Amino acid sequence: MMPLPLIVGLCSSMAWAGIPPGLTFHATFEDTLNASEASGNKQGTGVGKPKFTEGRVGRGVIVGDVDGAAGVEYETKGNFNVERGSVALWVKPLNWQGDDKQNHIFFNAWPGEQGLFSLYKYSNVTWGLTFYLDPEDGARGKIYIYKPINEWKPGQWHHIACTWTRFEGMRLYIDGELVNSLAGTPMTNLPLKPTVRFGGDWQKTGGKTVIDDAMIFNRMLAPHEVATLADKSTLPPPSETPRDVPGVMMTQAVLAHRVLAHVYNDALGQPILDSARLSFTPEGAHKPTASKDYPLKGTFTSFDFDLTSLPMGRYQARLDLMSGGKAVAAEALTVSEETKDTWKTAKKVGKADTVLPPFKPIITTATGVKCVIPEYAFGGDGLMTKARAMNQDLLAAPVRIKANTAGSSLPFAPGQLKRFASSHTEARFTGDATSPSLKVATAVTARYDATVWTTVEFQPQKPMQLDRLSIEVPIAAELAKYLAYIGLGRVDEKRLGYDALPAGDGTIWSREFLPSLWIGTEDRGIGWFAESDEHWDIDGENALTLARRGSEVVLSMNIVRKPRQVDKPFTIEFGVQATPIRPLQPDWRQYQWISSNEISKFFLELRKRPYPRLEVEGKTPRGKVCYLYTYHDYFTSTLPKDPGEFREMLDRAKSFGLLCTPYTDTTFLPENHGDFLMNYDEMRCSPAARGCRYGPVCNVSACHRGPFGDWFAWYVSHLVREYGSNGIYLDDMWPYGCMNESHGCGYVGPDGKRRLTYSLRARLETYRRIREVLAETGKPFWVNYHISGGRVPPLPTFGDCLLLAEDRHNDVAKNPDSTENITPAQLRAGYSPQAWGIPVAFIPQFKMNAEWMKNPDLAAKLMTAVVPHDLMVWPLFSDTDTVMKYRDALVAFGIGEADTVFLPYWRTDTGLACDNKDVLVSGYLRPGKLLLCVSNYSKENLSVDISLETDRLKLAGERQATDVFGAETMPLRDGWLHVPVPAKRMRLLEITAIP
16 A cells, blocks of 8 residues: 555654554555564565555555465564554455454464464454454463454455553454453563564465555554544544543552552553543532542553542542643543452451351261261371261271382381361361381361361481372272262363263273362262372373272372382372262252343343333242342452442342342452452462453453452452342352462472462362351351352352353253253263252253254253253253243142152162163152153153052052143053153153042
8 A cells, every 4th residue: 555645754653644643563565565664673574475466555465375374574673562552454355255264364473482462363253353362371361352254255355453451451443443342451471572473374274365554553542543544534532521541541449449540641642641630529429529630750650549538439530631731531430439348357257167057066086077967087097097978988998008119018007096176167187107118197187068188298217219109099889980070270171071980890080180079979979189289290191090999999199100219208188078068958949040031020120121110010030049140340250330229139139038149250350450450469370261251351360379269258248248148159169270379379390390289278268258258147048159060079068059061061062952962870970969968050051052042842851851860950041931831840849848859760769660761760759749750861752661669659549640731641550650751851740649
C-alpha cells in the first residue's frame, strides 16, 4: 500500500497524520519487505518465499503456504513490546475461507523459550480469529480471545487488530469493530526472541493470504483509533464521559480496603497526561464526598486510595485524567466498601476447629482411634495395622516397609507406639522401627474426619546403598473391586479415571506418582493420598502399583526403584482415609436440586424482571437445594454486583424453605482483583491455570497454601454473615499442582528442576473452615461440592452433596447416549453414594449441543443409566421436562422419606433378581410398597422376568405392578413379574396390593 498522501513527517511519537500516536513500526510492502517506518531496525527478512502482489492500495505481500511456509521477519527490539501495544494489518484470504478447519498465521512473536504471542485464524471454527498468548506458565496457563469468522470468503479484504496492556486486558478487532475482550491479562515478563514475524504457515495447509499496511504501536489503541485504521470515521468519546481508557486501570482490594490504579502518561497518545484526580461519589448521590490528586511522573504511575476513610457503602470511583490542569478523559469503577474485615480477621475465620456435624468426636485408645464409621489401629512402628469400616476389615495385613540393600531385604523390628496428644478432633502417635542399617521414625495424626496422615523418616545409620524401598498397603482382595484416581498435574485423558479393577494376578495397575486414589466396593473402601513425590524416584510409570497376590491386593508406594546412595535422613508422607467417612442422612434423597428452568423463573434477573411474577404466582419450586448465580460480575468469586438484588435472591429462595448455594470458585480469581495483585507472588499457583471463558476477565489459579486460603474462607463467611446465605456451592475443588516457593509449594527434584506438589491438606482445611462458618449459624445449611472426576480422598470430606460427571464432557460429545458412554461399572466405581456416605448428584453433559439439551430421548437414556444407581440428577443442560418427569415420580413414591431402603441391582441379597444381564433392576422399598427401577441397556425391546421374594421384602398378600407413567398393570404370580421393557429405556413400576 502506498503511504498515506498527507505525510507530515514523523513526530516524536512516530505517528503520521491519520495514524494514532505510538506507531513504532509500519510496513507497506511496496515491492520491498523493509518497513517504511520503524523505531527499531526497518530491515525485513523473507522466511520461505513471500511474493509481492496487488495490495489493498498499491502492493501487498502473499504469506502462508507459498512453496512452503512464507512470512516476513523483523527485529523485535524497538518495534514490539509485549507489556503493552497494538498490532494492526489488512488481510485478504486468497484460497481459504473463514469456516475452513485450517490455521492461518498473521503475526507471531516469541517470549521465553517456548512461549508464543499470536494473531491468527485457528482451525477450530468456533474460535476463528484468535488473539493468543502462551506465557510459558504451564499447560493450563494460556490466554486467549477469539471471534468466529465463518463468513469470510476468498478475495475479501478485512482489517484485523489486537491490542493489550499488562493486567488491563486484551482486545480483538475486526473491520474496526471491537469483537472480544478479556480484562486482567498479565501478559508476560519473559524476554522476547530477537524477531517477530508477519505471516508464516502452521502445518503447511496450502492457505495463502495477502497482507498489507502492517502496523505495530507501543500503546494500547482505543476503539475509535482502531476504527480509524480500518477506514471508519469514529470520533473519540467526550472527555467528561467515563470510559474504559486503554493504558488506565482501576481495581478494588477488598480486604486491604484500597482502590488501586495505574496510568500510562501517554494513554491517550496526545495530550500527555500529567496528573489524575480520584473521586468517590456515594451511590444515589450527585457530588463526590472525597477526592485526591496524584501527580503522574514518568511513563507509568501506580497509586492507591485508602477506603477506610470513607463511610461504609457503595461508591462510584471516578478517575479524571488531567493535562495542563484540564480533564481530558475519565474512567470509572463501582466500589463496594461493605465490610470492615481485613486480612487479619480473615486469618481467624473458621479456626475454632470444633467437631462439625454430622461427625462425632474421635475416640482414642492406646493403639488407635474410632471415628464415626472408620476405625484404625497402629503398630509399634507407627504404621497402620487395621482399618475397618461398616464392620469389615479393609486391610488384609498391616502396612509394611520393604527395603533392600546389597541384594537382601532389611528386617525391621518395631518399637513402641506412643500416644502423645489427643482431643475431640485429633489424636497423635509416634512409633519407630530399626534394622541393621536403617532406622524408621513415624509420626501419625488421626482426625475425626477419618483422615490419617503419616510421616515416615528414614534414618541411615551410616552411608549406605539403598537398592529398593517401598511402603505397601495390603488391601483385602474382596474389597478391591473398583479403582478411582486423580492426577490433575496432567492435561491428557490419564488425568483421572474410575472403573472396575482389571482381573488377573500380579501387577494389575501401574502409574507415575498421583496425589490421590481410592479402592473399594459400592459401599466401602480405602483411600490413599499424598502431596509430594519428593525423595521418590521420578522416572517411569511404576511409582504406584496395584498387585493381586492371593487374599491381598497390594498398593505399593515404590519410592526407591533403582539403587541410590543414602547418607542423610529423608521423609516420606502420605494419608489414608477409610470410607464411608460418615453415615448417609436417612432422608438424604429429599435434598433434590431445583431445576435450571425454575431457578430462572423464581430467582434470577430480579432487577430486569421484578416481582410480582405472574408465571410463578401461587407456585413452589420443586426441590430443596437451590443453586444461585449471576450475582457477581464474573463467573468466579467476587462481591455481589448488586447487593440488594443478591439479598432479595437469597430471601426469596429461603422463603420457600430452600437451601441456597450461591456459586463460588475455590481455585480462580480475576487476575486483576486488587487483593490478588497486592499479594501476587504469594497468592498465585505456579504454574498457573487460567480460565479465559468464565466471562470478560482472565481468571487465574490461586493456591490455598498461600494467602488465598484465608481470603476464600473469608469470602464465603461474608456471603453467610453479611447476606444470610444458608449454603454454598464450591467449584474447581482440586488443585492442579503448584511449585510456588514463596508459600512453600514445590521442591527441586533430582534432575535440578522444580517439581509440583499438591496442597491437599491446605484445601481440606479451607473447606473445613467453610463448614465451621455455616455450622456456627446454628441453622440448617448445605455445602455443594462440584468435584467432577475427583471422588478420592480427602477433599470430598466436608461436603453435603458431590456434583459429579462434568468430566464426562468429552465422552458425551463423542456419543450422547448415556447407556453407551458410561458403563454400570464406572457408575458403581465413581458415583455410589453409599461408598462415601455423601449424596451424589449427576450433572448432565449435553451443553455442547443446543439440540441435545432439548432432546427427550437423550434425557430418558440418561435417567435409564443413572437412576438404578441411586443417584440424584441435577435438572440442567438437558431436557429438564423429561428429567423432572422421572424425578417427580420417584419423589411422589417417597424416596426422600427416612424409611426408604435402596435395593441395588448389584447385590444378591435384596430379594430382587432379573433373568437378563442387559436389564438392571433396582428398587426403593418402603413399608408395604416397592418401586422398581427397570433399565434396559440393550438396543432391543425386551421382555424379562423379575423375581421378587415377597417375604424378604415384607410385601404380604396379592400384589401387582403399576407403571407410574400409565395405567398399565402387571400381575405378580408366584413371586415373578413379567415385564416388557423398551430398548434403552427405564420403567418405574410400583408394587402395590391388589385392591
